[in-house]
Amino acid sequence: MTSSTAADYIEDVSPGSGALPPRARYTTSDAKSLSLNGSWRLRVSATADAEDDSFAEEGYDAGDWAEVAVPGHWVLQGHGSPIYTNHLYPFPVDPPHVPTENPTGDHLRVFDLPSEWPSDGGAVLRFDGVESCARVWLNGTDIGEFKGSRLPHEFAVGHLLKPSGNVLAVRVHQWSAGSYLEDQDQWWLPGIFRDVTLLHRPPGSALDFFVHASYDHLGGAGTLRVDSDVDGRITVPALDIDVATGESVTVAVRPWTAETPYLYDGLLTTEGERVPLRIGFRTVELSDGLIKVNGKAVLFKGVNRHEWHPEKGRALDRETMREDVLLMKRHNINAVRTSHYPPHPDFLDLCDEYGLWVIDECDLETHGFTEQAWRDNPVDDDRWTPALLDRAARMVERDKNHPSIVVWSLGNEAGTGRGLTAMAEWIHARDRSRLVHYEGDINCRDTDVYSRMYADHTEVERIGQELDGGTHKRRGLPFILCEYGHAMGNGPGGLADYQRLFESYERLQGGFIWEWIDHGIKDERYGFAYGGDFGEELHDGNFVCDGLLFPDRVPSPGLIEYKKVVEPVSIDGSDGSVRVTNKHDFADLSAFAFQWSYQVDGETVESGPLTVPPLAPGESAEVKLPAPPVESDGAESQWTVRALLAADTAWAPAGHVVGWGHIPVTARPLPYVSATAGPVLGERRITLGPASFDARTGELKSLGVVDVTGLRLDVWRATTDNDDGASWQTDVRHGPLWRKLGLHRMRHRLDGVELSEDALTVRTRVAPAAWEIGLATVYRWTSDGSRLRLTVSVAPEGDWTVPLPRLGIRFGLDASADRVKWFGGGPGEGYPDTKSASLPARWESTVDGLQTPYVRPQENGARADVRWAELGGLRIDGDPEFWFTARRWTTEQLDAAAHRTDLTPADTVWVNLDHGQHGIGSQSCGPGPLPQYFLDAEPAEFSFVFSEAAFSETPETS
Numbered sequence: 001m002t003s004s005t006a007a008d009y010i011e012d013v014s015p016g017s018g019a020l021p022p023r024a025r026y027t028t029s030d031a032k033s034l035s036l037n038g039s040w041r042l043r044v045s046a047t048a049d050a051e052d053d054s055f056a057e058e059g060y061d062a063g064d065w066a067e068v069a070v071p072g073h074w075v076l077q078g079h080g081s082p083i084y085t086n087h088l089y090p091f092p093v094d095p096p097h098v099p100t101e102n103p104t105g106d107h108l109r110v111f112d113l114p115s116e117w118p119s120d121g122g123a124v125l126r127f128d129g130v131e132s133c134a135r136v137w138l139n140g141t142d143i144g145e146f147k148g149s150r151l152p153h154e155f156a157v158g159h160l161l162k163p164s165g166n167v168l169a170v171r172v173h174q175w176s177a178g179s180y181l182e183d184q185d186q187w188w189l190p191g192i193f194r195d196v197t198l199l200h201r202p203p204g205s206a207l208d209f210f211v212h213a214s215y216d217h218l219g220g221a222g223t224l225r226v227d228s229d230v231d232g233r234i235t236v237p238a239l240d241i242d243v244a245t246g247e248s249v250t251v252a253v254r255p256w257t258a259e260t261p262y263l264y265d266g267l268l269t270t271e272g273e274r275v276p277l278r279i280g281f282r283t284v285e286l287s288d289g290l291i292k293v294n295g296k297a298v299l300f301k302g303v304n305r306h307e308w309h310p311e312k313g314r315a316l317d318r319e320t321m322r323e324d325v326l327l328m329k330r331h332n333i334n335a336v337r338t339s340h341y342p343p344h345p346d347f348l349d350l351c352d353e354y355g356l357w358v359i360d361e362c363d364l365e366t367h368g369f370t371e372q373a374w375r376d377n378p379v380d381d382d383r384w385t386p387a388l389l390d391r392a393a394r395m396v397e398r399d400k401n402h403p404s405i406v407v408w409s410l411g412n413e414a415g416t417g418r419g420l421t422a423m424a425e426w427i428h429a430r431d432r433s434r435l436v437h438y439e440g441d442i443n444c445r446d447t448d449v450y451s452r453m454y455a456d457h458t459e460v461e462r463i464g465q466e467l468d469g470g471t472h473k474r475r476g477l478p479f480i481l482c483e484y485g486h487a488m489g490n491g492p493g494g495l496a497d498y499q500r501l502f503e504s505y506e507r508l509q510g511g512f513i514w515e516w517i518d519h520g521i522k523d524e525r526y527g528f529a530y531g532g533d534f535g536e537e538l539h540d541g542n543f544v545c546d547g548l549l550f551p552d553r554v555p556s557p558g559l560i561e562y563k564k565v566v567e568p569v570s571i572d573g574s575d576g577s578v579r580v581t582n583k584h585d586f587a588d589l590s591a592f593a594f595q596w597s598y599q600v601d602g603e604t605v606e607s608g609p610l611t612v613p614p615l616a617p618g619e620s621a622e623v624k625l626p627a628p629p630v631e632s633d634g635a636e637s638q639w640t641v642r643a644l645l646a647a648d649t650a651w652a653p654a655g656h657v658v659g660w661g662h663i664p665v666t667a668r669p670l671p672y673v674s675a676t677a678g679p680v681l682g683e684r685r686i687t688l689g690p691a692s693f694d695a696r697t698g699e700l701k702s703l704g705v706v707d708v709t710g711l712r713l714d715v716w717r718a719t720t721d722n723d724d725g726a727s728w729q730t731d732v733r734h735g736p737l738w739r740k741l742g743l744h745r746m747r748h749r750l751d752g753v754e755l756s757e758d759a760l761t762v763r764t765r766v767a768p769a770a771w772e773i774g775l776a777t778v779y780r781w782t783s784d785g786s787r788l789r790l791t792v793s794v795a796p797e798g799d800w801t802v803p804l805p806r807l808g809i810r811f812g813l814d815a816s817a818d819r820v821k822w823f824g825g826g827p828g829e830g831y832p833d834t835k836s837a838s839l840p841a842r843w844e845s846t847v848d849g850l851q852t853p854y855v856r857p858q859e860n861g862a863r864a865d866v867r868w869a870e871l872g873g874l875r876i877d878g879d880p881e882f883w884f885t886a887r888r889w890t891t892e893q894l895d896a897a898a899h900r901t902d903l904t905p906a907d908t909v910w911v912n913l914d915h916g917q918h919g920i921g922s923q924s925c926g927p928g929p930l931p932q933y934f935l936d937a938e939p940a941e942f943s944f945v946f947s948e949a950a951f952s953e954t955p956e957t958s
């Protein structure tokens with residue numbers, strides 16, 4: 001039986017009905033407006049048609065309904081649950097049909113017009129974002145329905161308004177035909193999640209307008225023309241401009257760039273309205289196969305930004321958006337891809353104001369169709385094309401007046417097809433002043449930029465060298481990585497290696513890290529929840545936590561690393577001078593002040609200013625350092641030179657560090673212990689200098705007053721998301737292989753405890769059950785009576801086909817070992833391919849402060865290149881430098897934990913001193929570590945000198 005119901009619009013592939021044509025968005029004007037944000041009444045039903053539409057009638061009593069905050073998602077306010085899937089549709093794929101179980105939120109709001117609301121003119125009701133499909137009634141009249149969750153929809157409602165008691169009823173369905181177009185990798189979160197506003201439209205008010213503001217870099221002139229549906233005048237006082245709409249004017253201007261975001265205040269005046277404009281003059285073009293702005297090729301140091309707040313989901317307030325922009329600017333990021341939908345429009349105002357290049361991406365992804373080889377993909381089905389064009393138009397029309405937007409993106413992971421081509425054609429025709437991007441178009445049929453995601457270094461280099469082939473058109477296009485450096489958990493690794501490529505080949509115009517922020521949901525049970533924590537039948541776990549920020553916007557080490565890798569000024573040097581290079585595309589160095597400091601044994605002994613010429617973009621200069629302020633007296637010494645903001649900027653105060661270099665001067669003397677004391681065998685103990693060992697096992701028990709437990713070789717680390725890799729990765733994934741081989745359950749066989757005149761030697765074989773591989777491990781202890789030296793020799797046996805996770809020793813100290821001091825890399829963690837930002841100096845922390853709280857716990861917190869460390873009354877000097885980790889739980893506990901709340905401190909501080917760590921890479925969705933960061937299983941020897949910290953003297957030197 002087929003019958004049509006009032007809810008047919010839900011499964012209709014059309015974009016909707018009743019809405020006004022899309023137009024430019026502007027935040028303010030002198031026309032009145034009324035925000036309808038706030039507390040609304042809410043009733044959630046399990047199906048789309050469980051309730052009739054009588055709630056939309058005037059006089060309906062919703063007194064017993066719940067309340068919901070608008071903007072907001074009802075599933076984050078106690079009604080139902082969020083669902084996380086990466087690309088699988090959480091419903092059967094049968095487009096355009098959706099499940100009968102279709103959570104539906106009836107929203108109700110009664111409002112009065114303010115007394116000063118004019119009686120003339122009309123009014124428009126604007127929804128900035130509703131997921132995924134809404135039907136709207138005002139005062140009992142059905143005014144239309146729409147889809148396109150992250151796009152604006154406006155309705156003419158003037159004729160329906162009354163001075164008081166207006167009833168606005170909105171029925172929101174979680175699932176609709178539109179859901180098939182919104183399969184982005186994120187939480188499914190229904191609701192009215194962006195602003196609802198009533199706008200007065202005075203007679204003669206502005207309608208749509210298009211600000212064309214180009215810049216001629218040769219002559220330094222800007223040309224302004226504002227095309228407007230309603231005639232009026234354009235004034236820009238600072239430029240003495242006063243012209244009619246539609247008329248061009250050319251004057252000398254300061255151009256807009258992301259580095260120099262110069263905006264002119266202007267005004268569009270129509271008969272009935274005055275609309276403030278913020279005008280940025282700039283020209284984007286494809287020329288010589290490069291993306292150029294104002295005549296210069298730009299290098300994107302970008303991030304992919306989803307909108308996220310750990311409690312509010314995608315309902316962000318302006319302060320949160322500003323925080324994102326400030327954090328980006330402070331971390332040297334210059335570009336954002338609005339993955340994968342147009343953001344709240346305020347975000348784009350902020351990008352104009354603070355200066356960020358923007359790729360504005362359309363709200364379109366049909367990724368789940370990949371599971372059926374893209375059969376029935378809506379983007380290649382003409383019935384859906386009107387919906388796609390509607391989405392393209394709603395994005396372009398809303399956002400076209402933002403100078404920050406340099407590229408339009410058709411969407412993400414939607415295969416290819418006629419609908420996408422139609423979108424590209426429409427956008428190209430509507431806006432010739434920007435380029436079009438879409439990653440899935442491998443031959444660049446519809447696009448102006450060759451774009452890829454997660455390509456490895458080798459392939460990116462080939463593309464840079466133009467050896468990648470491809471269609472004739474593609475060969476002539478610039479290249480960007482629209483996603484790379486998958487920031488899931490510990491990592492991403494290899495960023496510096498990508499950056500070197502970007503800086504070496506002109507065709508490579510940079511990339512965008514995946515992604516800006518972890519989408520963890522604040523949750524009492526877990527700290528932050530991720531996929532599966534709400535009982536979803538299908539989910540993708542913590543793949544939703546893959547950002548450079550933790551969900552609460554605390555920067556993760558990945559962001560600190562990225563900041564260093566993309567610094568706008570580089571400083572390196574040797575022999576008393578530094579080479580300073582301006583890596584900006586537009587700005588000189590006049591905004592920066594430079595400062596040197598000189599460290600001996602990691603401690604700063606003096607600092608002072610350094611005069612650096614205001615180099616033009618791309619220029620370098622050799623700058624002489626002063627004479628070293630002190631004799632190093634045999635200790636290690638180094639220069640650290642920093643570039644700081646010379647004055648306050650809109651995004652950071654004076655003194656903010658933008659870049660630095662570390663220049664070694666004299667090398668560290670390696671610690672040396674003369675083996676003058678010999679081991680003495682007692683009844684149950686062997687003593688050697690200050691240390692005591694178990695006579696039977698040779699295990700270290702104490703050093704002076706410090707008790708030590710469980711000291712032994714350790715090769716295991718709680719695998720990172722990048723070690724584990726994504727299940728669909730075709731390359732070798734080390735995490736699963738390590739586990740299969742049992743590197744997490746190594747057994748230690750004691751082969752001998754030997755006492756000689758000057759050493760205690762303990763021979764062991766460390767190996768997992770079931771396999772023939774093993775590590776012959778010898779611990780050799782010597783002492784000069786006060787200090788103790790351990791030399792560990794490791795010889796792999798059998799056929800080791802995998803690298804090791806780590807190689808070093810671990811031991812336990814009493815829980816009172818809380819404070820750590822070290823000379824080595826810091827302040828944050830670093831691994832072989834993530835330690836650009838690790839600055840060798842003296843650092844201090846609590847043990848808890850050493851932990852990086854990844855949302856899904858995993859290996860973290862290693863400090864790189866540590867010369868010495870002190871904790872719990874012990875001092876440890878490394879020969880050579882080592883990786884230092886300390887935590888109040890074991891690696892096994894860390895490995896087993898699924899959420900932060902699973903980690904609770906016990907009575908031991910576990911310390912790892914590693915000779916080697918395996919690289920991190922980006923295999924949770926990209927390439928693994930580069931071969932040079934592998935920790936291959938090979939013969940190794942490394943030493944540590946232990947002494948009691950309180951009595952420690954500078955070790956003798958060899």
Ligand code: IPT
Binds near residue numbers: 413454546
């Ligand atoms: C890529 C997606 O574009 C992005 O939305 C996100 O899912 C990311 O992966 C992983 O976090 S698609 C992937 C098949 C490369």
